[in-house]
Amino acid sequence: MTINMRDYHTNDAASVAALISPVFRAGDTYAVDADMTDAQALAYWTGGEKRVFVAEDDGQLLGTYYVVRNFKGGGSHVCNCGYITGDQARGKGLARLMLAHSLETAKSLGFRAMQYNSVIATNTRAIDIWTRAGFDVIGRLPEAFLHPVQGYVDALVMYRKL
Template sequence: MIIREAVGTDRTGVWTMLEPVFRGGDTYAIDADISRDDALAYWFGPERRVFVAEDDGALLGTYYIVRNQKGGGSHVCNCGYVTSDAARGRGVARAMLAHSLDIAPQLGFRAMQYNFVVATNTRAIETWQRAGFDVVGRLPGAFRHPEQGFVDALVMYRAL
């Protein structure tokens, strides 16, 4: 598996990974009926650097890295990660996390923060905690889960 910066021809593959995650509505605060164009505009948004994980030409995952805030908060980055259904359980998320933690300081970031981790996304939370992230905040009932109703969202943080 290699992780590389995304190029224009990756957009279709990235959409193939984003669509089921966004449509599922249980991990990202994105409208489940978001259009392909709007989803890609979000993922490849301004100032974001987007990467893909691939194996033998097949895209297994994607992530973006962006500054979390402007001005005085611009030394903290934020990332979003998605893996393909076929890649779940193969260490792709861990590899993309490791890649983002390696590249963030090279981009001038001193910390990484996840602003809205849905509390029911326990696999992601466990992965981030094993990588040294702390839960620094809890937003009670901040996310409307399609099956479980209103659940908490977590703020997670790690110095780099």
């Protein structure tokens, strides 16, 4: 794979919706309504102050992430990100590439830290990737997420200074 990371453009909308909607519908990694339409999912992913990127290989979108300030005012120096890797690219290092790109992007945007507010404890692949990249678990929210298969599971707060 030769991955090109670039800014999201509105002509990517259908491809990004095709990546994110199945993940949201699965209901096991993001605390969003699982019954969102593609348009609602896309509006959530690309809306507000989010800066959205796509990862493509030979014109095919394989993943996407966003970066956004986590809080306003005095917390504006901490960002938050969301990542989704398409099925065809899982296990091939794309999540690590998007993470590395997001860390550099966050620094270039002036953020001093990155925080994930609700990492579902059953999402062990993501937790492993982020831990290896220097993120610490700074909080655990007991049974904060209703997993569609495993029932109530913990959510983690993860943090890293940039």
